[in-house]
Amino acid sequence: MASAFWCIVEDDRQGAPKKVMAEVLGAASRLGGGPVEAVWLTDKASDAGLKQLGEWGAGKVWLLENAGLAPYRSEVWAGALADLAAQQSPRAIFGAVTSRQRELVARLAARLGVGLAADCVALAMNGDTLVATRPVYAGKLIARVTWAKGPWVATLRPNVFRPAEAQPGKTAAVERPAVSLPPAVMKFVERREEVSTGLPELTEAEIVISGGRGMKGPENYVILEDMGRVIGAAVGASRAAVDAGWRPHRFQIGQTGRTISPKLYLGFGVSGAIQHLAGMRTSKIIVAVNKDAEAPIFKIADYGIVADLFEVVPELTKEFKKLLEK
């Protein structure tokens, strides 16, 4: 039997796989290099979640369900996963770029003594080997990388890979392997929730609105949030706006912030400094609104309007509302 392509499940911590899993499973299936299997480490799986993984194309789910797996700690997860990998010898292990998995797979690759390609935007089989494509140098270049030996460990950038189409009724075989958990070394103290904006998370959102220096001050972001509520978008900011103290750092898009790849990016008063572009240039459609016709962001924008954002934003929100109410 050809050895499997594993996809580590990212879930919402409540028993449901996140939508990025449809992308990871879809990417693994399209490679056609072997059976696609999900590996789910959780304290609490759900039947609905297992069903979902099956419909997204996982032929099998390796379910490691144990109270000791919550909260996530890399030393516990990597140990358990490495154990299972040693038993089953997968051909590849894929994760999603999330706070847990980017750390987990790095640790796992070190334990297995294999290469890691993080934040990949394309994967392809080249004969008997896997070649991954990933942006480097702030997205100024792309690198194609390959592994000396397997398992090939990689993380996939969210929103880039075409999601698997759900096949209703397709089910995954569920296996509960005997795996011993290494003892937890880190002691959980607390989780501090961010004050919710009621808008989607920046790295997960399909539409992202970004406000730059042209926003003039922190008080003006409310007009972007109003638009965000109308179209279901996350609201981010450029480094200039974050460094000015207008927005908390978690909203920063760019090389020293979050990397995003939404279906639609709308930048208002964003000049398009190279380090901002690094964080958003793989967005599918880019819209830029800026008073300055020379702003570099217009060079990569699919649609641009040269005008005062304070005139455009309310008008655009109104038009979006009209369109979506139809």
Added chain:
Amino acid sequence: MKILVAIKQVPDTATQVKVGADPRLIDTAGITWIVSPYDEFAVEEALRIKEKRGQGEVVAVSLGPERVKEALRSCLAMGCDRALHLNDAAWNGADTLATARALAAVIKQEQPQLVLCGRQAIDDDMGAVTAQLAELLGWPCASWIMEEAVDAEGTTVRAARQVEGGLEVFDLPLPAVLAAQKGLNEPRYPTLKGIMGAKKKEIRDVKAADLGLGAEPSQLSVVGLEALPPRPPGRIIQGDVPTAVKELVRALREDAKAI
């Protein structure tokens, strides 16, 4: 308390980066090199821990060619006490794992209580070395930290790591590895005195053989680098604001199918 900070020298964010004659490498001609910005947060935090405790030593370490001494010198100017330069052709083309193995070996020799790194180097953007170091050393790690506090006894560090939707706070027994996220602190600029003083501080070359390591083939290798394919030319929508906005919404809906 001894703290080790692992840093990387990278091209400045504003610098042009082109594919070199060997398409697996960049053309280094004309590049301005800097300490990777996240690593500066790590250096700053290490210095603050030392200052708060009123004693200790901060050692900067970096792997790379001769030019890396400049980056280490900047760390010394910020206030690090000494530096180690992993400077050996055996490490040319080192991937994250080979880099982590070299760093782990030097950490075993130095025996710091805490290792700080940046969340990722802004050249290859792998963000893997922190966790790989922790694995190779058998230590706990926390990535993307926004806050940390070492207890008075120097036995535990409390770290808040940034996750989707909030912060998760953990106690890590020392020794441990932490990766700094932006927001942890505001790095200081070196003072003139610091810059002058840095000239007298030690930067010691370390060879692979000093660490009992040989040449090691990288597990991950670059097949080729390419310039990013240009985006298709865009369109500036003309007209007064209400007209332009209407046309934009129409184009997003009908042409781009983005909304």
